[in-house]
Amino acid sequence: MDRFTWSNGLLEMNETMVIQQRGVKLYDGDDKAKLDVGVAMLTTHRLIWRDIKNHECCIAIPLSQIILFEEQAAGIGKSAKIVIHLHAAPANKEPGPYQHSKFSYIKLSFKEHGQIEFYRRLTEEMTRKRWENTPASQPMPAATRSQAGRTRAVGIVGIERKIEEKRKETDKNISEAFEDLSKLMVKAKQMVELSKSIANKIKDKQGDISEDETIRFKSYLLSMGIANPVTRETHGSGTHYHMQLAKQLADMLQAPLEERGGMMALTEVYCLVNRARGLELLSPEDLVNACKMFESMKFPLRLRVFDSGVMVVQLQSHSEEEMIASALDNVTEKGSLTAQEFAKLLGLSVLLSKERLLLAEKMGHICRDDSVEGLRFYPNLF
Amino acid sequence: MHRRGVGAGAIAKKQLTEAKYKERGTVLSQDQIVQMSKQLETFKSHLEEFASKHKQEIRKSSQFRVQFQEMCATIGVDPLASGKGFWSEMLGVGDFYYELGVQIIEVCLALKHRTGGLITLNELHHRVLKGRGKYAQDVSQDDLVRAIKKLKVLGNSFEMIPVGGSYLVQSVPAELNMDHTIALQLAEKKGYVTVSEITYNLKWERERACHVLGHLLKEGLAWLDSQAAGEPQYWLPALFSELTSHEITPEETKRMTED
Numbered sequence: 001m002d003r004f005t006w007s008n009g010l011l012e013m014n015e016t017m018v019i020q021q022r023g024v025k026l027y028d029g030d031d032k033a034k035l036d037v038g039v040a041m042l043t044t045h046r047l048i049w050r051d052i053k054n055h056e057c058c059i060a061i062p063l064s065q066i067i068l069f070e071e072q073a074a075g076i077g078k079s080a081k082i083v084i085h086l087h088a089a090p091a092n093k094e095p096g097p098y099q100h101s102k103f104s105y106i107k108l109s110f111k112e113h114g115q116i117e118f119y120r121r122l123t124e125e126m127t128r129k130r131w132e133n134t135p136a137s138q139p140m141p142a143a144t145r146s147q148a149g150r151t152r153a154v155g156i157v158g159i160e161r162k163i164e165e166k167r168k169e170t171d172k173n174i175s176e177a178f179e180d181l182s183k184l185m186v187k188a189k190q191m192v193e194l195s196k197s198i199a200n201k202i203k204d205k206q207g208d209i210s211e212d213e214t215i216r217f218k219s220y221l222l223s224m225g226i227a228n229p230v231t232r233e234t235h236g237s238g239t240h241y242h243m244q245l246a247k248q249l250a251d252m253l254q255a256p257l258e259e260r261g262g263m264m265a266l267t268e269v270y271c272l273v274n275r276a277r278g279l280e281l282l283s284p285e286d287l288v289n290a291c292k293m294f295e296s297m298k299f300p301l302r303l304r305v306f307d308s309g310v311m312v313v314q315l316q317s318h319s320e321e322e323m324i325a326s327a328l329d330n331v332t333e334k335g336s337l338t339a340q341e342f343a344k345l346l347g348l349s350v351l352l353s354k355e356r357l358l359l360a361e362k363m364g365h366i367c368r369d370d371s372v373e374g375l376r377f378y379p380n381l382f
Numbered sequence: 383m384h385r386r387g388v389g390a391g392a393i394a395k396k397q398l399t400e401a402k403y404k405e406r407g408t409v410l411s412q413d414q415i416v417q418m419s420k421q422l423e424t425f426k427s428h429l430e431e432f433a434s435k436h437k438q439e440i441r442k443s444s445q446f447r448v449q450f451q452e453m454c455a456t457i458g459v460d461p462l463a464s465g466k467g468f469w470s471e472m473l474g475v476g477d478f479y480y481e482l483g484v485q486i487i488e489v490c491l492a493l494k495h496r497t498g499g500l501i502t503l504n505e506l507h508h509r510v511l512k513g514r515g516k517y518a519q520d521v522s523q524d525d526l527v528r529a530i531k532k533l534k535v536l537g538n539s540f541e542m543i544p545v546g547g548s549y550l551v552q553s554v555p556a557e558l559n560m561d562h563t564i565a566l567q568l569a570e571k572k573g574y575v576t577v578s579e580i581t582y583n584l585k586w587e588r589e590r591a592c593h594v595l596g597h598l599l600k601e602g603l604a605w606l607d608s609q610a611a612g613e614p615q616y617w618l619p620a621l622f623s624e625l626t627s628h629e630i631t632p633e634e635t636k637r638m639t640e641d
Contacts, residue, residue, distance in 0.1 A: 009547065010523035013444045017504055020547050022571060039547035048547075055544045174446060177436040181450060184432050187425055189457040194418055201414075213415055220422055225460045225467045241466050266536045271484045281480035283465045284535040308555050311537025351554065374600060 001028035001106055002098040003089045007060035009050050011043060015131075018042045019121045022052065023112025027081070029103025040108055042121055045131040047084075059097055061086070063131055071119055072107070080115040081107045082122070132163065188224070195226050215239060243297060245282070245290035249273065249313075250299040257301070257315045261348045262323075266291070266303075266311040268349075306355050307362075320359070327360040328379065336369070336378045426468055433472040440473050444522035447475070451528060462532055482521060482529040485510050490553035498602035499554030500566075500620035503527075503542075506551055546570040550620060554601075561594045566618065574607070574617040 011017065024040035026033040026049060035057070041048040047066075051057035067085045074080040085105040110118070198217060219239040221228045249269075256272060257264055264272075266287065274281045282290075291303035291313055300316040330345060331337050337345075339354035346353060357377050360366045367380045439446045454461050454469075461469035462479050470476025489509045493501060507523050514521070530551060533540045541552040545567045552558065558566075568583060569575035580591040595616045598604035607615040 008524065010527065011507065013520035013522045015522075022546065041547050050547045052546070174439060174443060177439045177446060178449065180432055180436060181453065184428060185453045185457055187428055188454075188459055191418075191421060191425055192458045194414075194421065198414055198418060217415055217418070220418055222464050222466055223422065223468050224425075225454070225463045225469055226458065227460065227463070241464075267487050267533070267539050270533075270536055271487050274480060274484050279477065280471075281465055281477050281484075283462055283470070283476060283480055284483065284532050286464050286466065288535055305537065309538025310555055370600075 001026065001033050001103070002096065002101040003065055003086045003093070003106075004049075004059040004061050004098065005094040005096040007046075007048060007058050009041075009048055009058040009060070012045065015043050015045045018044060018125055019118060021110065021112075021114040021118050023110065023114070024049065025079075025109040025111060027107035027109060028098065028101050029105060030107075031103075033097075033106075035097065037111060040118070042118065042125060044125060063125060063129075065089075066126060069119075069122060069126075071115065079109045079111045080113070081109045082115055082119055083107050191224050192226055195221060195224070199228075242286070242290045242293055245286060246293040246297055246299065249287075249290055250294065250297075250301055252276070253301065253313060254315075257313065261346050261352075262315040262317065263312050263348070263352050264314075265349065265351055266313060269313050307358070308355070310351065310355060312352065312355070323356055324360045324363055324365060327356050328365045331357075331360075331366050331377055332379045336376050338374050338376050340374075426472075429468050429472050437473055440475060441478070441519055444520075444525055448524050450475070462528070478519075479525070479529045479532060482510070482525060483533050485513055486526065486529055486533065486551075487553070489513065490551070494554065497620040498604075499552060500603050500618070501551050501553070502545075502620060503549040503551055505620075561590070562598060565591075565594050565598065569616070569618050570621055573621045574615040576613050576615055578613060 020039055020041040022039050023037055025037050026035055035049075036051055036053060038049050038051045038057075041050070046060045046062050048058065048060040050059075065087050067087055069082055069084040072081040072083050083105055084107070088104070108115075108118070195217075202214065202217070218228055219241060222239055222241065252273065253264070253269065269291075270282070270284060270287055273287065288303070288311075291301075294301045294303060294313075302314050302316060303311065304314055305311050327342075330342065334341070334345075337357070339350050339357060342348075342357060343350045343353040348356075354375075357366065361368060361377065365380055366377045367382070369376045369378060440450065451461070459469075461467060461473070461475050464470065465476045465480065467476065486506065489506060490499065490501060493509075503523055503526065507521075507526060510526065511520065527542070527549075530540050530542060538555045539553065541558070543550040543552060543558070543563050543566065545563075550566060564584065565575060565580060568580060575595070577588060577591045577595065580586055580594070581588055584591075595604065598616065598618075599606055603620065604616045604618055607617055
């Protein structure tokens with residue numbers, strides 16, 4: 001069990017899930033491992049195990065560490081098992097649940113069955129060795145060759161060596177990159193410290209600092225990606241960049257908004273705007289911060305947050321009273337409406353139609369009939 | 383040439399000067415903002431240098447991206463906060479994640495009518511990869527998780543629910559509390575769950591189980607099979623392809639995801 005390393009269990013690029021099986025308990029050699037029951041996952045590159053109750057507890061081992069494996073039949077009161085014999089852990093192995101073990105094999109105990117299929121898939125993956133064709137981008141331990149009775153044709157050795165060299169080269173590039181990255185981070189940290197000091201002084205209102213300088217400071221924070229602790233009533237977290245964006249958005253969204261009944265969910269706006277840009281995309285935060293400035297910059301659009309937390313951009317011309325009045329008209333005309341029916345009527349998304357109905361309900365114009373069949377609204381006759 | 387800075391007089395003078403600086407230091411002057419602006423320029427050029435050597439690494443290596451993100455978090459910097467940030471502009475991390483965000487939203491939207499807005503991380507990964515086409519860079523699940531975290535800012539829109547060995551991604555603001563989440567986790571094994579299974583496994587009263595399942599039904603996250611042998615089964619479409627992928631061939635899976 002000392003071959004395993006801690007993992008976040010997320011698949012790497014090029015790595016795909018092959019099979020997963022619940023109810024698997026791990027054994028360190030013949031002893032039960034000090035872990036609970038979990039989910040065993042076989043991917044093209046690794047064997048991953050995650051505790052089913054405690055999601056944080058997740059470990060993995062590369063398939064290349066496996067020498068051979070065999071089935072162990074179930075017995076009375078004993079679940080079927082797969083015994084897996086492993087190579088020694090490489091020197092540079094990352095930490096895992098066990099520092100060391102006297103055993104060089106582990107067992108997977110299948111308390112909820114599934115061992116037959118798991119064994120079959122494991123056999124397949126160990127034969128195909130897909131991890132060699134498409135190395136997962138994490139640095140793998142040095143290539144281990146199976147010693148258990150496999151013969152290799154000459155010539156493959158040359159190919160193997162090339163793969164190994166490429167891997168070493170990639171590792172070298174990555175470690176050089178990491179080194180440079182660490183140095184860069186030290187400098188970035190200095191910037192963070194400086195900005196904190198400035199921010200504190202602004203907060204304590206020490207010294208003389210103009211509105212303009214505050215805006216400039218905010219834009220520095222934006223460039224570095226440092227969270228802004230200073231907000232002024234006038235512009236919130238806005239900077240000149242966001243003001244420009246707000247103007248662009250106001251121009252760009254006018255037509256689409258009118259086509260969609262005056263309202264669009266912010267997720268939809270995000271996709272629309274970024275698809276149109278193609279490059280130099282907006283971050284979700286950029287979009288939100290720009291939209292927050294619509295009001296103060298006197299554009300005819302508003303960012304609006306519903307009680308459910310859904311955020312929309314809506315045209316000023318579509319006033320609240322109008323929307324509610326027309327919603328009431330529609331409901332009265334049809335006798336009753338669900339969000340889906342309303343959506344079809346208006347050509348809006350179901351999400352936004354629901355919000356409108358909820359709003360009309362909040363104002364007391366319509367009331368709901370909530371059943372398993374769905375949520376239906378009626379004119380409020382009370 | 384007389385020596386400078388030596389002697390008691392010089393030391394005393396130095397101490398006095400330092401004291402004066404200390405006093406000045408507590409008051410913010412324009413100087414500090416100017417200083418920051420200068421330091422920013424210097425930093426920018428360091429970043430440019432880094433980018434010219436290692437920009438490829440970020441694009442190619444998802445492990446490098448993970449490491450990079452974690453380092454930034456440690457020092458208190460969010461490289462994805464703004465498309466206008468240095469990190470985004472020079473290293474190209476921004477466009478990578480923001481575009482991924484768009485793709486995630488589009489996949490979830492396309493499947494919403496079927497799944498009610500719930501999808502496993504595995505299937506999301508699968509579909510996003512497919513949508514990106516042969517020549518785009520691959521993305522890892524860690525990349526998806528980070529992109530989704532950023533999307534949350536757009537109004538309560540995305541949640542990740544731990545289920546089985548992985549996660550369910552919720553893309554509509556259906557209100558799901560702990561009860562609903564646990565019921566989902568129970569359903570993960572077979573793709574469906576019944577009232578009895580809930581009362582038996584979780585020791586809830588029947589009414590509580592019915593209420594929870596009823597809510598999932600109403601939100602469009604569950605479908606009711608009232609003709610099942612025994613008692614009615616509540617199926618979760620979000621979990622369908624997870625199940626069947628173990629029994630069907632890769633070719634069939636490919637055809638399924640082309641739907």
